[in-house]
Amino acid sequence: MQIDREQAGSDVVLKVSGRLDTPNAKPFEASLMEAISSTDGGITVDLAGVDYVSSSGLRALLVAGKAMRTAKRDLALRSLQPQIREVFDISGFSTLFEIK
Amino acid sequence: MTSSPPSPRLSSLTIAADVDEISRVSAWLEELGEQEDWAQQMLFGLELSVEEALANVITHGFENTCHDPEIVLEYFRPAPEAIGIRIIDNGVAFDPTAQASPQLAENVEEARIGGHGLRFMRHYLSDFGYARVGDRNELTLIAGPKAATDGAASP
Structure with a gap:
């Protein structure tokens, strides 16, 4: 898994590639929480390079989503591959997050 | 329905009760898929299902136990167009199918x-399908056309 960060004013884009599986879930969650604490704008997670996601990866996104909602800030996702979108649809996460 | 003999095990993998072992399991499945030319969608769904089942076994299956954990994965073909993975562990009895x-x-x-x-x-x-066999859980996961595998995971 690789995560590249782009800053645009107070907003952050995290470009993720690789697998969001159980072994990678904790470092992924840590990157999300670091982005949340180090800026005060919105966060977009670009998943174009992600080819696999399990419930552990979803859990990390949900933890970040709850933190952002508490802070009244926006967390959005973008560029989901079709098989990743299917996982989001099955789990109901497509309705929990804004997907660009 | 007449009972048929169990499908022979074609490959197996023994892992430790550590979530980092899931990376080794994924690599094993992907190697099998490449060797046998599994459809990408079938591999994705099977890999995801095996990870979810294993994460549960590793995280919860050995709570409050004092024996050494044993987790083995077996690959078999229940039907020509179907793929089967059986996860056998000596953790506490738990039937996820229920x-x-x-x-x-x-x-x-x-x-x-x-x-x-x-x-x-x-x-x-x-x-x-799930069965408790002696002191072990046996969870059978089958990916393939539903009609071809109906009941194949039942003990």
Whole structure:
């Protein structure tokens, strides 16, 4: 898994590639929480390079989503591959997050 | 229905009770898939289902136990067009097939952390069976056309 960060004013884009599986879930969650604490704008997670996601990866996104909602800030996702979108649809996460 | 002899094990993998071992399991499945030219969608669904099942076994299966954990995965073909993985562990008895999938949340505030693994298994697998055999759990996951594998995972 690789995560590249782009800053645009107070907003952050995290470009993720690789697998969001159980072994990678904790470092992924840590990157999300670091982005949340180090800026005060919105966060977009670009998943174009992600080819696999399990419930552990979803859990990390949900933890970040709850933190952002508490802070009244926006967390959005973008560029989901079709098989990743299917996982989001099955789990109901497509309705929990804004997907660009 | 007449009972048929169990399908022979074609490959197996023994892992430690450590979530980092899931990377080794994924590599094993992907190597099998490449060797046998599995459809990408079938591999994706099987890999996801195996990860969800294993994460549960590793995280909860050995709580309050004092014996050495043993987890073995076996690959077999229950039908020519189907793929089977059996997960055998000596953890506490637990039948995931008897658990209900939790309700989907409507917003982030109400969403529960966890509980999606079973939903994925029910979506991606054509059959899904559990048996307690002696002191071991045997969870059988089958990916393939539903009609071809109906009942193949039943003990």
